[in-house]
Amino acid sequence: MVIGLGRFGGAVALTLERMGHEVLGADTDPELVHEFAPQLTKVVEADCTNAASLKGLGVEDFEAAVVAIGTDIEASVLTVLALSDLGMTNIWAKATNDKHARILERTGATHVVFPEQRMGERVAHLLNGRLIDFIGFGDEFAIARLKAPEAIVGLPLMTSDCRKKFAVTVVGVKRGSEDFIHAVPDTLVFPDDELVVSGRIADIERFSAMN
Known part of the structure; x- marks a missing residue:
């Protein structure tokens, strides 16, 4: 109803x-x-x-x-x-x-x-041009889609170790017209890959700013 x-x-x-x-x-x-x-x-x-x-x-x-x-x-x-x-x-x-x-x-x-507040926060994060999509949750946690930062391009995820170094978890990778790839330790990040990451909002913002 x-x-x-x-x-x-x-x-x-x-x-x-x-x-x-x-x-x-x-x-x-x-x-x-x-x-x-x-x-x-x-x-x-x-x-x-x-x-x-x-x-x-x-x-x-x-x-x-x-x-x-x-x-x-x-x-x-x-x-x-x-x-x-x-x-x-x-x-x-x-x-x-x-x-x-x-x-x-x-x-x-x-x-x-709070639909208006949530949409306002989402738009603000997308306006910076680094995030492609963003879903925030009330506990300062978020899931975001962003262009792969140059610092991890050409490296497998086990080497870039995003969770330890940047406090974000790479959930998956979208590469051109290919199907979504679920991230595993040996997933190699290519230039222009889009990553789906999860973590605290502040950490995601710092990670996306590395571009």
Whole structure:
């Protein structure tokens, strides 16, 4: 169940539908309801801050709920509270700031996400031109795709020893149009190879800056 079919909620709902899940989408905006009706299992116009309305939608039949309400913090919190009161134990909620997140957690949200903040961080890392892709996690850990630094080109990974010298782990290598290569100790790094690495964000930034 996805409540709030704006940019974030709509993307979540459509992706879940493509993955083969049955998705109930709900929003108070009739235009959004009309837009998503042909694309989701079921779409309803409903005020989900009301527990009775949620019960009428059969919320107990769903494994999880995503509360993707953006600017209306009160509606977001009341919806999470109503879901929690009805026994929903897997509630994902979108937060706009830390205070909003704390309230959501206290009212029953089991997972809180910051989509705008995460995208902002991702764009900032990509803007430096060294990283090709970047996914950060809340504990300062990240997975990134970057051009192989010159310092390790021409060397097998066992020789460059990235984990010990640079505190990053090379997970795989993408070479031109070839399939993704899972990294092993004797994987040789060629010029223009793209590496997929994991590690702490600060360490990945230093590693990418070696280009």
